[in-house]
Amino acid sequence: MQLTLEFGGGLELLCDSKKIHNVNVELQNGEDKLTMKDLLSWVRTNLIKERPEMFMKGDTVRPGVLVLVNDCDWELSGQLSTSLEEKDVVVFISTLHGG
Amino acid sequence: MSEIRESDNASRIMAELQSLKEAKSTIDNKIGLLEAELRDIQNDGASSNGLSPEMIYRYSRHLLLPNFGVSGQQNLLNSSILVVGAGGLGSPALLYLAACGVGRLGIVDHDLVELNNMHRQIIHTETYIGQPKVKSAASACRSVNSSIQVVEHQEALRTSNALEIFSKYPCNSNNNMAIFFCFNLVFLIFLSFFILLSILPLIHYDHMFTIMWILMISMTEHFVRYDIIVDATDNAPTRYMISDCCVVLGKPLVSGAALGLEGQLTVYNYNGGPCYRCLFPTPPPTTACQRCADSGVLGVVPGIIGCLQALEAIKIAASVGEPLSGRMLLFDALSARIRIVKIRGRSLQCEACGENSKFTQQQFREFDYENFTQTPLSVSPLKLNLLPNESRISSKEYNEIILKKEPHVVVDVRPAHHFKIVSLPKSLNIPLSTLEARLPEISSALKKEEEDNIGVVSGSSAQLYVVCRRGNDSQRAVQSLQKMGFTSAKDIVGGLESWAHNVDPNFPTY
Numbered sequence: 001m002q003l004t005l006e007f008g009g010g011l012e013l014l015c016d017s018k019k020i021h022n023v024n025v026e027l028q029n030g031e032d033k034l035t036m037k038d039l040l041s042w043v044r045t046n047l048i049k050e051r052p053e054m055f056m057k058g059d060t061v062r063p064g065v066l067v068l069v070n071d072c073d074w075e076l077s078g079q080l081s082t083s084l085e086e087k088d089v090v091v092f093i094s095t096l097h098g099g
Numbered sequence: 100m101s102e103i104r105e106s107d108n109a110s111r112i113m114a115e116l117q118s119l120k121e122a123k124s125t126i127d128n129k130i131g132l133l134e135a136e137l138r139d140i141q142n143d144g145a146s147s148n149g150l151s152p153e154m155i156y157r158y159s160r161h162l163l164l165p166n167f168g169v170s171g172q173q174n175l176l177n178s179s180i181l182v183v184g185a186g187g188l189g190s191p192a193l194l195y196l197a198a199c200g201v202g203r204l205g206i207v208d209h210d211l212v213e214l215n216n217m218h219r220q221i222i223h224t225e226t227y228i229g230q231p232k233v234k235s236a237a238s239a240c241r242s243v244n245s246s247i248q249v250v251e252h253q254e255a256l257r258t259s260n261a262l263e264i265f266s267k268y269p270c271n272s273n274n275n276m277a278i279f280f281c282f283n284l285v286f287l288i289f290l291s292f293f294i295l296l297s298i299l300p301l302i303h304y305d306h307m308f309t310i311m312w313i314l315m316i317s318m319t320e321h322f323v324r325y326d327i328i329v330d331a332t333d334n335a336p337t338r339y340m341i342s343d344c345c346v347v348l349g350k351p352l353v354s355g356a357a358l359g360l361e362g363q364l365t366v367y368n369y370n371g372g373p374c375y376r377c378l379f380p381t382p383p384p385t386t387a388c389q390r391c392a393d394s395g396v397l398g399v400v401p402g403i404i405g406c407l408q409a410l411e412a413i414k415i416a417a418s419v420g421e422p423l424s425g426r427m428l429l430f431d432a433l434s435a436r437i438r439i440v441k442i443r444g445r446s447l448q449c450e451a452c453g454e455n456s457k458f459t460q461q462q463f464r465e466f467d468y469e470n471f472t473q474t475p476l477s478v479s480p481l482k483l484n485l486l487p488n489e490s491r492i493s494s495k496e497y498n499e500i501i502l503k504k505e506p507h508v509v510v511d512v513r514p515a516h517h518f519k520i521v522s523l524p525k526s527l528n529i530p531l532s533t534l535e536a537r538l539p540e541i542s543s544a545l546k547k548e549e550e551d552n553i554g555v556v557s558g559s560s561a562q563l564y565v566v567c568r569r570g571n572d573s574q575r576a577v578q579s580l581q582k583m584g585f586t587s588a589k590d591i592v593g594g595l596e597s598w599a600h601n602v603d604p605n606f607p608t609y
Contacts (some may be wrong), residue, residue, distance in 0.1 A: 008431065009361060010389060019434070054387060064383025066427075068440045075443040091440070093429060095379060098358035098391045099188040099333040099401055 001025050001034055001086055005043065009094030011065065014055055015047045023047075036067070037080040039090065055092070066093045120226055124238060131241030131249075138246045149173060154246070158200055171417040172200065178416035179203035181265060181325035183256055183341055185236040186210070187391070187401030188331035188355045188408060190222035195409035196329075197240035201416060203248045204240060205325055207264060208232040209255035209477075215609070219398035255477060256337060258464050261344045266324045327412050330354040331405060335388045336468035336476050342367055342375030346451045347463050351415050351422075355408040357401035359394055362430040364407050365423055365442065368452065369415065372424035377446040377453075382472040392480070400432050485574040490581070490589050494597040497564060506552040506561040508544045509591075512576040513567050521607045523566060523598065531572050538583060563588045570594040 005021045012019045025042050027034055037059065048055050054062065060080060061067055067074040068091040074082050084090070138153070148169050154176075155162065161172050180201045182189050185208040196204055212220075212227045212235050220232075227235035233253040240249045252264050328350050330341045338354070345352040351369035356362065368374045391401075407428065414420045429438045447454040469475055492500075500507055511518055511526040518528040527544055529537045541563065548561040563585055567573040573590035580588040591597070599606040 008429065009363070010359070010387070010394075019431075054384075062384065062387070063381035064379060064387050066378070066442070071438065071440045073440065073442040076441065091429075091438075093363075094387060095383065096356035096358045096361060096363050097333065097335045097338060097388050098394070098396060099184060099186055099331050099356055099404075 001027065001084065003039070003084065003087070004089045005047070006089065006091045007093075008091065009096055011055060011092050011094045014051060015049055021047060033083045035080065036069070036074060036078075036082040036084065036090075039084060040080070043092075061092065064095045066095065067091070068093070121230075124226065124230065124234070127238055127242070128234075131238065131245050134245035135241070135248070154200075157244075157246070161199070167417065167419055171419050174417045175200050175413065176202050178327065179205070179325045180327045180329060180412050180416060181205035181207065181252075182329040182331055183207045183337075184331035184333065185220070185222060185232040186216065186331065186333060187219040187357060187396065187398070188405040189236070189329075190220045191402050191405035192329055192331055192355075192409040192412070193236055193240055194222055194243060195406060196412060197244045197247060197249065199409075199413055200244065201247060201413075203250060203325070205250040205252060205264070206233050206236050206240075207252040207254070207256055208236070209253065219396060219401055221398075221402065256332075256340065257476070258340060258466060258468065261340060262348065262460055262463065265328060265344055265350065266348050324348075326350065327415050328352050329408050329412050331408065333391065334474060334476065335382055336472040336474050338375060339382065339472060340466075340468045340476075343451050343458065343463055343466065346374050346376075347458060347460050351424075353408045353411045353415070355401075355404040357404045358389055358391060358396055360397050360400055360432040362400050362404035362432070363427060364404055364411070364430070365427040366411055366415070367424075369422060369424040371445055373443055373445050374449060374452045376451040377444075377449045378442060380446070380448075380450065382474075385473050388472075388474060397432060400430070403430060403432075480569055481571055482569075483571045483574055486577055486590060490577055491574075491592050492564065492589050493592050494601050497591050497598075498602045500562070500564075506548045507564055508541065508548055508561060509564045509566055510541060510576070511566050512572050517568060520609055521595070523595070526566065531567075531576050534576055534579060535583070538585075541580075541585065564591055565589070566591045566598075567594045569596050 001024065003023055003025055005023055007015055007019055007021075015021070023046075025034060025039065028038065031038075040056065040060065044052055044056055055065070056062060067079075069077055069082055069084070070089055071091075150158075150162075150169065150172070154172075158172050161167055161175075162169055164171070178201055180196055180203070182193050182196065182205065185193060185206050189206070189208070193204065193206060208231070210232050212223045212230055212232055214225075214228055216223060217225065222239045223232065223235045224239075227238075231253050233251045237249045237251045240247075254260060254264075256264065328341060328345050330338060330352055332338060332341065338356075342352055342354070345368045349368075352367040352375070353364075354367055354375065355364045366372065367378075411423055414422050423439075425442060425444055427440050427442050429440065430436075431438075445452060450456055451458045497509075509523060509526045511522055511528045512531040512534065513528070514530050514532075515528060522528065527540070529540065545561045545563060552561070563580070565573040565576045565580065565588060567576070570590065570593040573594055577588045577590045593600070595606070596608055599608045
């Protein structure tokens, strides 16, 4: 499945300082859909190069990270159970506090 | 002798300059206040829409906007906005809010203006370096628009004063309006006291003071408040505190943040939209909260977000357009991208604003935001103490080592871009993140130093010292170096800041 993943607010530092990743995520054997839960573990294995605890806590993102599926808060689409479709854009953004 | 005389002269001139600058800013301040007073008197001859000829002329470009017009401007003039933080975000926000004619504009900040603020905190001028930001910002606002009321809150925002600052008018302000309100307040208190006296025989004596108290509180609440709060602060605990305070008092919050080359903006607690806690119920780990003083920030980035904060506050105050509630603006300066995303609505389970939440003013006063976020409210740099004294030396002791030409290697563990700003002579830059992989470089540097010193200095082997910016990373580095066999490694306490402070005053700090 072709997806565009974006990292911001400093999270890009965890994946080679690259913000936009066009990726192809293979569906697991026997599964017919890809959920955000699957995608998170794929990202952790394939994209996160350092300090994974700065990206995830347990099986979800760490506090302070907003997840947006097609420019919409994943809280509105079912969080971890959100199912993804071809060409979806998923943004992971760390909240900023500076000023 | 002549050197002593010259330095005496320099300090005399500096002292005189300082006192002249202070006198100048006091005069500027007074001019602003008098001009405002004069305008108030002149504005008495207002037209039927309540706008004086001068106001019509001043705000004419606003009045010409069909979607804004007289009613928008009148709403603005009757509104009151509090900006918390007169820094990178607050600077442009305050200037625009002052210029556009917000009736009452409050500024909260406890900091002083510093030279390293100037690249982004454009409300301040060099004249004000060393003076309170609130004073500097208020003076700038008054010089842009002397017809509005500018209120200075020169204090750090805390749970102990936030409710009062947000919702009550300060009676100790040297402002005409404040005095006017206070007179009114005193008059009404007396009036109600006499009314009470006249009906005294009808009420039980015990209840009288309670009734008086309720009357006083309700009157204070009625007179004195800010309609809209703008969060232009720079740390996580203050952001939670401001949001909770807005929830408790039912005020909309225009929240902006900027760091590095990115910015974020949204409106909380407005028209059924979420509050900060709905979005971030659990605070992020301390390591995820970066500061501009550590990570850097391109000056114009908070400038852009601050301008947008002013815009959102103006929209709410003037009742025009669609404020950015339930949505968030994400700004990426480097790629020139602005993304506006839909965020969740008010959470029924929210601890602050949820269905069953009973977050009261009393709970707010008692809530420990520093403990909740594991971050101090005042933005002072972290000072770790990880090493025993025998593994540390002071910057002065290190200077002795250089002067005595003792064989040694000094490793600077800051990131490479920091090293490029300034470094100690002959220091070897090995960033902390690459330390483990580059141990052989340290070994060979030590070996070379020993070889170079054969016959020059007798006996001891070359020592290994570690330095960084403030003396935290150097301790972490020494800990891992000691684990990896460099048992005599020591860190320089307080890093390059201490070097600049205690050894070489001409050494640049950043």
